[in-house]
Amino acid sequence: MSREVVITGMGVVSPIGIGLETFWQSLLDGVSGIKVRPEFEHTDLPFRLWAPVDGFDGRQYVKPRKAIKVMSRPIQFGFAAAQMAAEQAGLLDSGVDPDRIGAVFGSEAFFADPLDVASLFQKCVTDGVYDDSRWGEHFVREIEPLWMLKYLPNMVASHISIAIDSRGPSNTICHGESSGLFAVTEGVELLRRGAADVVVVGGTSCPLGLTGMVYRGSQRLSRKIQEDPGRVVRPFDTDRDGGVLGEGAGAIVLETNEHAEGRGAKVLARVRGYHSTFGQPGSEHFSQAISRCLTESLAESGMNVNELSHVNAHGSAVVHEDVLEAGGISQVMGDIPIVANKGNFGDIGAGASAIEFVAAIQSGIARVLPPTLNCDQTASDCPVNVNTRQVTTEKSSVGKLAYSHTGQVCCVIVDGADS
Numbered sequence: 001m002s003r004e005v006v007i008t009g010m011g012v013v014s015p016i017g018i019g020l021e022t023f024w025q026s027l028l029d030g031v032s033g034i035k036v037r038p039e040f041e042h043t044d045l046p047f048r049l050w051a052p053v054d055g056f057d058g059r060q061y062v063k064p065r066k067a068i069k070v071m072s073r074p075i076q077f078g079f080a081a082a083q084m085a086a087e088q089a090g091l092l093d094s095g096v097d098p099d100r101i102g103a104v105f106g107s108e109a110f111f112a113d114p115l116d117v118a119s120l121f122q123k124c125v126t127d128g129v130y131d132d133s134r135w136g137e138h139f140v141r142e143i144e145p146l147w148m149l150k151y152l153p154n155m156v157a158s159h160i161s162i163a164i165d166s167r168g169p170s171n172t173i174c175h176g177e178s179s180g181l182f183a184v185t186e187g188v189e190l191l192r193r194g195a196a197d198v199v200v201v202g203g204t205s206c207p208l209g210l211t212g213m214v215y216r217g218s219q220r221l222s223r224k225i226q227e228d229p230g231r232v233v234r235p236f237d238t239d240r241d242g243g244v245l246g247e248g249a250g251a252i253v254l255e256t257n258e259h260a261e262g263r264g265a266k267v268l269a270r271v272r273g274y275h276s277t278f279g280q281p282g283s284e285h286f287s288q289a290i291s292r293c294l295t296e297s298l299a300e301s302g303m304n305v306n307e308l309s310h311v312n313a314h315g316s317a318v319v320h321e322d323v324l325e326a327g328g329i330s331q332v333m334g335d336i337p338i339v340a341n342k343g344n345f346g347d348i349g350a351g352a353s354a355i356e357f358v359a360a361i362q363s364g365i366a367r368v369l370p371p372t373l374n375c376d377q378t379a380s381d382c383p384v385n386v387n388t389r390q391v392t393t394e395k396s397s398v399g400k401l402a403y404s405h406t407g408q409v410c411c412v413i414v415d416g417a418d419s
Contacts, residue, residue, distance in 0.1 A: 003192050005271040006260050007414065009091065009253035010358050011084025011202075013077045015051035015246050015345040019084060024362050026344070027370040028390055032230035033345045034244050046218035048225040049232060050208055051246030051346035053077070067159060070149040072110050077249035077351070078156040078204030079163065086164055086200060089253035090265055102168040102196040103161045104186045105251075106179025106203030107153035108350040111211035117143070156204055168196045176404030177314070177347065179203050180250060180354025184412055185274045187254045197259040202251030205349030213245070220318050220347075220405065221245070234374040235315030235340035236322050236382040243317050246346030250354030252361070267417040269361050272397070273301030274412040281407045282320060289409045290328025290401070297399065297411040298332070305333050308413070309395035310369050310387060312360035314402050315340025316347065321405070326382035329401070337387040339363070343373030353402035357412065360400040364416045367393050 012019065015033025016026035026033075033051045040048040058076035061083050062068045071079065082103075086092050091101075120142040124134040149155060154172040161170050169190050173182045180203020187199035207216065222242035224232045234240040260267055275296035279289025294311075298304065311333055314325055329338065341356050348355060363369060369391040378386050396416030403409040 004257040007269040009085040009089025011081040011251045014248040046221040072150040074206040081249040081251035082160045085251040098165045098167040100197040101166040102199040103157045105157040106183040110151040175408045178402040178404045179350035181402040203354030204249030205351040206247040207349045233343045237375045238379040240317045244346040246348045250358045272413045276410045287324040287328040291331045294332040301413045309393045310337040326384045330383040335385040364398045
């Protein structure tokens with residue numbers, strides 16, 4: 001606890017912008033990256049809408065270039081975001097002891113593109129019938145030897161560690177939508193207990209592939225597929241009915257304050273406190289877990305509610321989830337302003353909370369609250385004060401709340417560097 005943790009770099013790859021500056025301006029302008037997915041345009045499937053990252057070329061960020069052959073799309077996202085964060089922090093070629101640099105990233109199972117194995121499946125078909133006994137015969141000839149490395153969850157942190165010559169602690173966190181924020185807390189703990197001086201943290205995901213969509217199903221997705229795509233995701237709104245899938249990654253460089261000052265790095269924000277809890281999903285216990293998480297985070301930070309400018313909420317726009325989250329927030333935070341970003345870029349899975357944490361940090365630095373999109377009328381069963389317009393504030397402190405639909409809850413409180 002005696003080692004103060006600060007933030008010195010951020011990077012983001014998102015459906016509303018690649019790079020911190022573009023991303024932040026899009027949030028302020030109320031831009032939505034949700035659109036119609038061409039291959040499902042003429043269907044009534046919930047997957048008709050998505051929030052893709054347009055214009056991304058991993059070759060602009062991945063070095064050495066040959067490494068891209070074993071990087072699936074989400075790994076490239078995470079790598080690119082981490083490179084941006086490291087560059088802003090002045091970490092690249094900085095002379096920092098490699099043994100004192102760590103990497104912790106939120107991740108998940110990355111699903112292969114069916115086209116990657118289409119020819120293999122075709123060779124297992126005889127007279128129109130699939131025969132799995134033929135799989136072993138053809139597998140070794142059809143699948144490239146390093147194919148699996150493209151889809152392993154831990155490869156994000158691995159590639160980042162190699163690129164920045166990080167030889168310290170390396171870890172991967174898989175807690176659903178809260179993975180990125182839990183990676184932040186693990187990074188904070190590494191620094192506090194003296195296991196590292198710098199840790200690159202974040203989260204990444206690309207749940208838009210056909211295999212992943214089939215596996216996850218559509219229970220939590222909106223059915224308003226024929227409406228204006230940018231108006232579909234409505235956190236805490238009376239007309240909400242679910243989310244839309246997106247993709248992207250967020251990354252943050254954490255350091256001890258002493259180390260950052262010693263190398264002359266610019267401090268962007270300071271981590272004041274955090275906590276994590278668990279509650280049974282879909283029950284009142286989950287709402288209580290959210291309240292407990294917020295209460296303990298404030299206690300560790302030594303702050304009270306009135307010192308925060310706002311809470312960056314999870315805001316899934318799933319009907320019952322928003323009710324439980326709003327109840328948990330209001331019990332501790334009262335009518336403090338709430339900002340939710342999923343109307344801008346959908347649910348990015350393991351990358352969601354990391355990207356939203358970047359938004360929260362930047363909000364504290366700029367002392368500006370971006371608008372929550374599409375909350376035209378806050379639902380009566382969501383007793384929170386949703387901020388729906390761009391608002392300036394004198395406060396630089398903000399809390400970021402995230403949870404997974406399997407019950408993990410996490411909150412991190414940060415404030416601007418000059419507060």
